[in-house]
Amino acid sequence: MSRVRIAAAGAGILGFLYGMFLVAVFGVMQQPPQRFGQIMRHVPMPLMAIVPFESMWNSARGGHLRVGDQAPDFTLPRSDKSGDVTLSSLRGKPVVLVFGSYT
Amino acid sequence: MPALNALYAKYKESASFFVVYIGEAHPSDAWQLPSNITDKVVYSAPADFKQRSELADICVVKLGIRLPAVVDRFDDATETAYSGWPDRLYVIDADGRIAYKSKPGPFGFKPADLEAALMRALARPMASRLPS
Numbered sequence: 001m002s003r004v005r006i007a008a009a010g011a012g013i014l015g016f017l018y019g020m021f022l023v024a025v026f027g028v029m030q031q032p033p034q035r036f037g038q039i040m041r042h043v044p045m046p047l048m049a050i051v052p053f054e055s056m057w058n059s060a061r062g063g064h065l066r067v068g069d070q071a072p073d074f075t076l077p078r079s080d081k082s083g084d085v086t087l088s089s090l091r092g093k094p095v096v097l098v099f100g101s102y103t
Numbered sequence: 104m105p106a107l108n109a110l111y112a113k114y115k116e117s118a119s120f121f122v123v124y125i126g127e128a129h130p131s132d133a134w135q136l137p138s139n140i141t142d143k144v145v146y147s148a149p150a151d152f153k154q155r156s157e158l159a160d161i162c163v164v165k166l167g168i169r170l171p172a173v174v175d176r177f178d179d180a181t182e183t184a185y186s187g188w189p190d191r192l193y194v195i196d197a198d199g200r201i202a203y204k205s206k207p208g209p210f211g212f213k214p215a216d217l218e219a220a221l222m223r224a225l226a227r228p229m230a231s232r233l234p235s
Contacts, residue, residue: 033126033182036134037133038133038134040133057207061186061188061207062186063186063204064186065186065204066201066204067201068201071200074180076123076173076174076176076181077156077173077174078174079124079163079174080172085171087195092197092229093119093197094195094196094197094202095118095119095120095121096111096114096118096119096120096192096194096217097123097185097187097195098121099122099185099187099188099191100123100124100125100128100189101125102127102144102146102158102166103127103129103136103144103146
């Protein structure tokens with residue numbers, strides 16, 4: 001086998017492994033948050049540098065709600081324990097929702 | 104967070120604002136980030152709703168959040184419905200429809216885009232008030 005063919009075969013194998021790796025990372029991103037975190041704690045960060053993390057993340061965590069959809073209703077307790085908030089009772093004004101946590 | 108506090112101060116008379124406190128993004132018992140250790144934001148994932156509620160309180164105080172906050176159920180029902188984790192911004196119009204949905208955080212957390220969407224939602228009359 002010529003050197004050129006060996007190099008081509010090597011590049012092909014590397015490309016295939018990289019593709020498989022991206023598929024695996026995408027699969028992990030689609031896991032529920034807790035499971036995603038449990039897996040990511042074992043992944044060396046430098047490995048993430050070779051992944052187009054942002055675009056894969058945006059796609060994996062895209063969700064199914066679209067602009068124009070009816071907002072799913074909820075009733076949740078206020079953090080200061082002063083009562084509950086029901087989304088559907090707030091009609092008539094726009095509502096801004098900020099999902100987030102501390103860490 | 105300062106940007107969101109500013110938006111809240113500016114628009115709180117014309118719109119409702121809520122922080123929905125959900126499961127931690129980087130708890131110490133999962134994918135903890137070095138920056139959280141530097142900033143001393145080291146918390147394990149709450150084990151039940153009571154702990155989640157307590158951590159929500161700490162979060163609101165430490166981050167200086169002026170927006171009213173609600174705490175998601177421990178089964179993450181609201182987070183699941185809105186794909187809110189790790190963080191995400193929404194504007195819901197006066198008729199209860201999604202007017203703006205940001206990309207998932209941390210990349211999608213853009214208060215300027217949120218403000219533009221909120222201004223559009225405020226400029227549009229409610230469908231139920233339009234003459235038919």
